[in-house]
Amino acid sequence: MTGNDRTAAAPAQQGQHRPLRADAQRNEDRLLQAAAAAFTRDGAGASVKDIARQAGVGVGTLYRRFPSKELLIEATYRNEVQLLCDAAPELAAAMPPADALRAWMERFIEFMATKQGMADALRVVLTDDSERLQTRANLATAVGHLLSAATSQGAARTQVAAADVLMALGGISLISGSEHRPDLAVRLIDLLLRGILTG
Template sequence: MRADAVRNRGLLIEVALDAFTHEKDVTLGAIAKKAGVGIGTLYRHFPTREALIEAVYRTELEKLCDAAPELLETHEPEAALREWMNRFIAYITTKHDLKDALQAVIALGVNPFEHSRAKLVEAISLLLAPLDATTEPLDVMTMLVAVAQNGDETQAKRLLDLVMAGILHGAGRTAR
């Protein structure tokens, strides 16, 4: 894609994320207008509303999973894992906010979550490797989902501290 097409696609996804998480019945025309592009540009990138919703979801998933190696390059392993877990909580919150929009995609027989689990487990595995943790990545993901669904930010922080302590204990380390 040309640079302007990539930029427009990114803008549309960014605006759509905000719109779908804050407005129940936002129109595609309103999303295009907020992104500063014409409706034809939106439809060239996303032929249906559901295609746009799926792209929003997949983009958020990719941002989260792509953050794992970046965090390991810029942080100590424990700090990288904790920062990623904080981002995972934000991702789950966004996914919850997109629930109604995602239901429309699922109703059409598309499974936007098809590759999510494998990508998330891969990212968690990458983050656990330098810690020599014995914790199963899928177990970590399950705990993080439970923490995220709690809804209490203060308690979520405490629960993440417990998750970290458990992971570090399994690696023969102590939490800092």
């Protein structure tokens, strides 16, 4: 999903969406990308000044779009979810089924690392259970798209449930994260794929 294809969410307290100018959208895209990297690395304590600098914008630009760090964290989380969901049909169209599944799973692990970095703040910001359930449903739909593409080509077992795959990936993320071993995530994804793929 490119900046030209998206409209960004207005700050949560406004409760509405408004399209951004192309240059403002590019700034926001860079800010959210830099924020995701910073929160993954440094957690919710990541420096807003560092995020602005990495995005190539001034702190004033960041605060005009996200008046508080909480709003930046919320926007970063939602953006990462959207990017992950959008990636499923793109990967399915561009890669063989097994490669598409593996690439999406690796992106999911990266997403979970970002989410874990923001975990404490997200518990304060995202207090609505319905949003968490909707996020889970959207991610399951993304997995389901990849599984359907693989099944239609005879590359995946027909009885595999998207929700089960998502739960397994969540477990892989927690285990590899607690051990601080990205290589473990790769090996566990290999095992999961062996249970999914027919080859």
